[in-house]
Amino acid sequence: MRTSIRLLVLIALLAGWTTAAESQESYTVKVGIINSISDAPILIADKKGYFKEEGLAVDYSTFDSAASMVAPLGAGQLDVAAGGTSAGLFNAVARGIDMRVVADKASDPPGYGFAPLLVRTDLIESGRYKTLKDLKGMTVAISAKGSSSWPELDAVTRKAGLKFSDVNEIALDYPDHVVGMKNKSIDASITIEPFATAVIESGAAKRIMGNDEYYLNQEVAVLIYGGGFIRAHRDAALKFMKAYIRGVRYYNDALKDGKLAGRTADDVIGILVASTRMKDPSLYRKIVPNGVDPNGRVNVASMDHDIAFYRAEGLLLGNVTALQTVDTTFASEAVKQLGPYKPNR
Numbered sequence: 001m002r003t004s005i006r007l008l009v010l011i012a013l014l015a016g017w018t019t020a021a022e023s024q025e026s027y028t029v030k031v032g033i034i035n036s037i038s039d040a041p042i043l044i045a046d047k048k049g050y051f052k053e054e055g056l057a058v059d060y061s062t063f064d065s066a067a068s069m070v071a072p073l074g075a076g077q078l079d080v081a082a083g084g085t086s087a088g089l090f091n092a093v094a095r096g097i098d099m100r101v102v103a104d105k106a107s108d109p110p111g112y113g114f115a116p117l118l119v120r121t122d123l124i125e126s127g128r129y130k131t132l133k134d135l136k137g138m139t140v141a142i143s144a145k146g147s148s149s150w151p152e153l154d155a156v157t158r159k160a161g162l163k164f165s166d167v168n169e170i171a172l173d174y175p176d177h178v179v180g181m182k183n184k185s186i187d188a189s190i191t192i193e194p195f196a197t198a199v200i201e202s203g204a205a206k207r208i209m210g211n212d213e214y215y216l217n218q219e220v221a222v223l224i225y226g227g228g229f230i231r232a233h234r235d236a237a238l239k240f241m242k243a244y245i246r247g248v249r250y251y252n253d254a255l256k257d258g259k260l261a262g263r264t265a266d267d268v269i270g271i272l273v274a275s276t277r278m279k280d281p282s283l284y285r286k287i288v289p290n291g292v293d294p295n296g297r298v299n300v301a302s303m304d305h306d307i308a309f310y311r312a313e314g315l316l317l318g319n320v321t322a323l324q325t326v327d328t329t330f331a332s333e334a335v336k337q338l339g340p341y342k343p344n345r
Helices: 002-025 037-047 067-074 087-094 121-126 149-159 174-183 195-202 227-232 234-252 265-275 281-286 300-312 329-338
Strands: 028-033 057-062 080-084 099-107 117-120 139-142 168-171 188-190 205-209 219-226
Touching: 028 037, 028 067, 037 080, 037 099, 037 234, 037 265, 067 080, 067 087, 067 099, 067 219, 080 099, 087 099, 087 300, 099 227, 099 234, 099 329, 117 121, 117 174, 117 195, 121 205, 139 149, 139 174, 149 188, 149 300, 174 188, 174 195, 188 205, 195 205, 195 281, 219 227, 219 300, 227 234, 234 265, 234 329, 265 281
Parallel strands: 028 057, 028 080, 139 168, 139 188
Antiparallel strands: 080 219, 099 219, 117 188, 117 205
């Protein structure tokens, strides 16, 4: 009798472990993306089967900006958000919305200035623009108010010996930068790829310098975890990070000499063509791609610099520091398990 009872208990325990394992293996991570080239590591991890190998499925939702992901991330409708740093992100943390930056998603190391300063061709040819100081009084297009392009413009004006207020900034979606240059409603812009190359190829504007020249190693975009995902699904969160870092490293192997020209470039371009709105493979070979740290390291100093700018411009509502927004434990543990990055280009 006792043997039978023990056997039943053992069967019940095994069934519970099996159910728990199956539940973990079938966990679906809800991810918000903007469907741009900087989403490449996530898209790669999906297409190459890295998430599946970790026992995860991924359910994507596409947003127009990271700012629009804040509410669903805080409400638990998203587990992960992938997008730019912004005043909105820091304000959300200051208000107590439960989320943390966990890894780098896009930065601009030397040679990878993917958000260049552009100036209209006719202004250069007429002599209206000769040096950065000539930006004074010009209408310069950047992205949404409080986005990472705002401290970028601040960096440009400082480099020119000007103040942020010396230019007339205008917030436009990046596709509208192309239109604005062509119809001459804007004079200059800070425009991310591939829109920057599209403007240059049209002949409407010329590239002055990349963001690696006016703001080197800026933390432009990040991977963000919701607090519920961190606490209730920590194992899945670590597995997601491992797959993500593998995707980051595969992407890094596609980079060479400031282009998508490395060993894995053909495969990465194919994945981007299949997964994003830009369907021209030849354009991917012309653009200057973003960098991303192969170990997911976040540039906290850059974030603090941008926080100071947002505060000075009255865009930051509360007291917050970069360290309060960052959790490095997932990337650190993922790298520990994966081992050091060995470039293979």
